[in-house]
Amino acid sequence: MREVILHHSLTKDGSVVDYTAIRNYHINTNGWRDIGYHYLLEKMPDGKPTILKGRMENETGAHTLGHNEAIGICIVGNYDITELPDDLYMLLVDLLDELNKNHNGIYVMGHNEYSDKSCPGKNFPLAILKSKYPRTRVETEILTKRELKDILLNITKGL
Numbered sequence: 001m002r003e004v005i006l007h008h009s010l011t012k013d014g015s016v017v018d019y020t021a022i023r024n025y026h027i028n029t030n031g032w033r034d035i036g037y038h039y040l041l042e043k044m045p046d047g048k049p050t051i052l053k054g055r056m057e058n059e060t061g062a063h064t065l066g067h068n069e070a071i072g073i074c075i076v077g078n079y080d081i082t083e084l085p086d087d088l089y090m091l092l093v094d095l096l097d098e099l100n101k102n103h104n105g106i107y108v109m110g111h112n113e114y115s116d117k118s119c120p121g122k123n124f125p126l127a128i129l130k131s132k133y134p135r136t137r138v139e140t141e142i143l144t145k146r147e148l149k150d151i152l153l154n155i156t157k158g159l
């Protein structure tokens with residue numbers, strides 16, 4: 001089970017930056033050897049939504065204070081102001097599905113759950129993605145009658 005933390009690409013001054021700008025900032029200003037995220041989703045100049053690779057998945061990231069062992073994904077845009085475009089959302093779900101397979105399960109968190117930033121943005125569909133990839137199964141999934149019976153049995157037995 002691997003944690004995935006989502007971000008948007010808002011800078012301190014509120015403007016939106018792309019992969020190259022983020023990478024340059026991380027390397028030249030922060031002094032890191034590469035971009036701090038593991039993946040970055042961005043619309044190319046021709047409008048095509050694209051997944052760009054940053055760090056390797058087995059490398060520690062540099063995106064969320066105290067939680068950099070998680071896979072960091074940044075979606076270019078300011079989702080405090082705009083809505084996440086459908087095509088970027090679908091690409092993100094594709095990527096999360098693949099990570100889910102490769103890591104024997106993932107759960108999704110927003111950067112704003114670990115900091116006072118709004119990242120990945122007020123309009124970002126974080127709640128939907130969190131319920132799709134929950135931290136624990138019982139958190140959001142509806143239990144079958146059988147599972148419920150087993151749980152009740154175990155409680156009765158004091159397990």
Ligand SMILES: [Zn+2]
Pocket residue numbers: 006007008063111117119120
């Ligand atoms: Zn963030």
